[in-house]
């Protein structure tokens with residue numbers, strides 16, 4: 001079963017992997033899901049109030065164009081006051097850690113903060129940039145929840161939200177300000193627009209840390225005409241240095257071991273995105289996680305926590 005899946009995924013990924021960084025992001029021909037494997041198991045059953053009341057493995061089809069999709073109705077819970085374990089069996093085991101923080105672009109209008117969690121054992125560094133788009137709340141809320149988590153080895157760097165201006169705007173927006181898209185502004189410019197200056201400060205810090213892997217936590221927007229329906233997906237620009245991990249993660253979502261449904265794979269990240277720029281310029285393997293905003297928030301946060309923890313474990317941090 002696993003070998004068959006792997007072969008299909010490898011073939012499909014080889015096809016999409018040929019696309020150069022200049023090409024537009026196009027959906028890969030994803031293999032047909034195996035209904036038996038998808039419905040066979042559940043994951044992340046926490047028994048807490050936030051994760052009860054729905055079937056985590058229940059998937060949806062792309063909504064009709066023009067159909068109303070309710071995005072983030074008022075919730076009766078506040079992730080700011082919760083722990084990862086409130087969303088399921090995520091980051092359950094606790095380890096002694098050192099937590100510190102430092103500022104990016106201190107004293108400027110693009111100041112932000114990096115949280116550093118250091119485990120007791122030697123290990124690699126992983127960097128998490130969460131919420132480059134301010135309205136994709138499960139992305140940066142997950143980043144903020146992971147700030148409360150612990151690791152046994154290595155070092156974790158977390159910026160969440162990476163776009164606090166869009167995240168605190170009313171209504172929230174993907175932009176930093178005035179249609180400036182942080183995720184089309186990398187590697188940035190210290191003398192450029194606000195988005196370019198914010199991008200520069202984050203990009204320079206990633207280059208300085210030189211992590212073994214970068215997470216870029218986003219959410220897929222609701223259905224729109226003439227755009228790909230990303231749904232739940234894992235976006236990569238190159239599989240160099242992470243092909244085994246990426247493949248194993250994808251298969252784990254297929255088999256129901258990780259996440260609430262099978263994640264799709266797409267690539268490359270658009271020009272100017274943190275994914276494409278960090279992968280291409282710094283040769284740091286990067287995955288952009290997209291969760292579909294039409295799902296309940298607790299499901300999206302649960303999926304993002306599950307994927308982050310899986311990768312941290314893969315690199316020995318947990």
Ligand SMILES: [Zn+2]
Pocket residue numbers: 132133136183218219
């Ligand atoms: Zn986004």
